Amino acid sequence: MTHAIHYERVDDIAILKAQNPPVNALGIDVRLGLLAGIERAEAEGARAVLIYGDGRTFFAGADIREFGKPMKDPGLPDLCNRIESADLIVVSALHGTALGGGLEVALSSHYRIAVPSAKMGLPEVHLGILPGAGGTQRLPRVAGTEAALDMITSGRHFGAAEALEKGVIDRVQEGEPREIGLAYARELLDQGAPRRPVCDMPAPAAVDFDAVYEKTLAKGRGQLSPATAVRAVQAACEAASFLEGLRRERELFTELMESDQRQGLIHAFFSERAVSKLPELADVTPRDVASVGVIGGGTMGAGIATAALLAGVSVVLIERDASAAEAAGQRISGNLSGALKRGKISQDQFDTMTGDALELATEYGALEQVDLVIEAVFEDMDVKREVFKALDANCKPGAILASNTSYLDINEIAAATSRPRDVIGLHFFSPAHVMKLLEVVVADQTDPDVVATGFALGKRLRKISVRSGVCDGFIGNRIMNAYRKAADYMVLDGASPYQIDRVMTGFGFAMGPFAVGDLAGLDIGWAARKRRAPHRDPRERVVHFADMLCEGGDFGQKTGKGFYVYEAGKRGGTPNPDVEKYIAQDQADQGVSPREFSDAEILRRYMCAMVNEAAKVVGEGIARRPLDVDMVLLFGYGFPRYHGGPLKWADLQGLAGILEDIETYAKEDPYFWQPAPLLQTLVAEGRCFDDLNKAEK
CATH class of the missing domain: 3.40.50.720 (NAD(P)-binding Rossmann-like Domain)
Structure with missing residues (x-):
């Protein structure tokens, strides 16, 4: 036994109490303790085992300190299989939260009881992975395919009442988890209840998995983990055996673990928790x-x-x-x-x-x-x-x-x-x-x-x-101004604003920059451009087609017309035919010969502009850390969470290639595409933005 699991015998029932505060995370000591407890209970001739958590919760999930590291034996999948195969009755008593691996442990038990306030869920998709310890195989068997698909692909938490209704748990009862769990285990023994491994239950009914996959991928705007989880649930329904289903789940889990999206979502997870923790404020008392x-x-x-x-x-x-x-x-x-x-x-x-x-x-x-x-x-x-x-x-x-x-x-x-x-x-x-x-x-x-x-x-x-720090636009609006300029320049040079919007929604944004402008009000950007005009550097390229829209009274959704035309009762807009005329006039006035842009070039220029300005913001100390920029873009500007943020995306793409592209673009517009000194330094030193995040810890 380990200190993380306390073993106790009450008559012929062994009790395994998790005591790994604050959330009884399923780290190596807990896993070793659970395994040892099951084996000891069997060796001593106990007839049942009760698993519950001390403190405020059941197992709230994996130990985040182990994220990204090889799992030490026993791994959670093997532990869950071992709990399920125990030759005595295993009961889990849930309170607080049973999330991720915590719910997978409960599902590997033979019976489950919970207090009314308990919350459950399999939120792994939010970390770019899927339940990898049998969750995609066991949950469909107890809750049905459609309910399991909803729970797994959304990653949402659900309460005890819904869990009971869906068959995830067997009973809801007020009381302390130890007492209600012990009474339930005693009742089962007195009734002569059989072991009830979920793995022995019939395979759940199949649905149109291809349709569900496509719908889930579209809903997630390209996020892979929810859609991949659909394929894991499909294996629960269609695999030749439960064991084959577990193997398929593990294959898909491993694929996601090796993906850039998993790295992006893990970065977002930790950065969200770190961004508001400033060392200089550690001993400062806020005012009431x-x-x-x-x-x-x-x-x-x-x-x-x-x-x-x-x-x-x-x-x-x-x-x-x-x-x-x-x-x-x-x-x-x-x-x-x-x-x-x-x-x-x-x-x-x-x-x-x-x-x-x-x-x-x-x-x-x-x-x-x-x-x-x-x-x-x-x-x-x-x-x-x-x-x-x-x-x-x-x-x-x-x-x-x-x-x-x-x-x-x-x-x-x-x-x-x-x-x-x-x-x-x-x-x-x-x-x-x-x-x-x-x-x-x-x-x-x-x-x-x-x-x-x-x-x-x-x-x-x-x-x-x-x-x-203080600058024009602070972190978010300053960076937005830069990538919006890049979009405007591409339009002036021949790209369509609607092509750019399509490319960026394909990247994972809910809306492209021109649709966002319509939503926010084109007059806001117009006012900002007029405010900056007296101080504008003469080397700066200036586009006028957006101003032409505003001069005609078209401010976007608030006036019913901007880059798109909006009709009452209809969702979204259709391209405004006047826009093409304004762009052509702007090109003619500036002597621009339009050319075609590929989708790949649009994405690269747009993102390079974002990364370059973000690097300047960090280099100047306006943002203290790259992760600060990433959180601003994620939570204020709709940047796709599964990419982690613009600077995490840049690290994954490779900073040397991004700098090389910026230097290439600078040959045609040396003022706008001035490389950020910080970006140049990082490339020269063979470092990345995340190295700066780690240096701040």
Whole structure:
């Protein structure tokens, strides 16, 4: 036995208690302990074994410290087979979570009981793999093929009630897992219940697996693991024997383990947990935030207010007049109604949030007691400065003054106050109560405890918070501006915007850059281009076809026409025939002879522009680590998670080849395609971006 599994005998029942805090992960000590416990129970003549977890959970999954390393014997597949083949009755009592390998251990038991609050699932597809210890073979046998396909390909968690309904467990009962499990095992013995190995159950019914595979691949926008899992479930139905099905599962598991997508998803998994952990804030205490002020009640301001209310923070929202304040209140109420309908909040919570917890006002004096204020007004420096002067005059000492600006200089905004140390950028993404990303923009004089408060608030709002320095557009919008320019240049040179959108959705984005522009509003980019125009370097290429659209009043979805035409009641849009005319005019005005672009060249140029600008952002210290960039693009810009982020993608592609392509593109446009010094350094030293992530740990 190992310290991770405690062995106990109660009459003729052996009890194996997992004690590997905090989540009883199935590391090598746990696996050795379970194997030894089963063998000891058999040798001592026990008639049944109870497996349960001490503390707050059953086995919550694999030990993440073993990810990417060869599994030491006994491996989990062999352990599950050994549990299942035990010559006594094996019962698992579930509480907390039984995820991944934890559920596979339970499925290898002969009987399963759970407390009502228990959660189960096989989330392996989110890590780019599939259940590899018999989960794709056993779950279909107990739950049926269609239910198993849904659970495995979605990777979703499901509760005890659904598990009971689907046959995943045999009983739900209140109580401590040891006591209910022991009573259940005793009952089974008293009834003379037989061993009931899942492997001996009939193969589940087949479905049209080719159709399910194609549908799953399309739904995942090219992610391989859910679709590959379909083929593993197919083996459960069609293999000549259970053992053959296990062999096929293992083959498919190994294929995924060796894929770039698995590396990308593992990178995303660890980076998501590391991105908000800043060493410089380890001993810094954040300020208390019980109430938040929001300036502006449009889509963004109402979304920020909604996020705060859902997190249990009271809100004072300021609008210019009573009519605008009322409209803001209706937007917030509408947002919260969605949460109410989905069962995320109760009617009582809804009433509290829209009543006692929300104050609508038109005077800055209403903010005198709030702990933090977030302005979400028009993206204009003069307007922002006036707002911050008013906040400085009305907010209490120690209140944090935050701007939701997407591009503007936080240092300049802070200079409008007498307390620049209390000023920070909190850049939310729209809709703010839905989107997970929060850029915490640290100005030159921002106090550390203000930064810590920004991250603490982000955690409370359930955001992925990323530290950014000050520059035009911060991390995300600065990089987006670069890859959007690359797309515009390709259009000017002959590519179709619709071809580019198609290529990028094929890469895994939900939308291409021109469809995204229509969704966000083409007027936003137009305003940014006009703002930058006086400071534009004369060497920069300038495209005009997007401006021509805006000059004609076509701003995208909000006006019904942009790069696409949108009709009421129809999903998506159709290409706008005016766009081709504007592009041709722009080409003629600039003397450009259009050429054809292959899909491969479009993807490479688009991604090289993204990677090059991202490398500049890291090299300049705007982002501290490459993984910070990756998380911004994943959670704010729809970058496909299974690629890990642009800089993880670049590592997998090879930095030397990317730099070589950038240098080739620079021959035609040396200003835009200036190679990032950091990229050049990494290639010269034979290093990659992930080396920089590891250096920060």
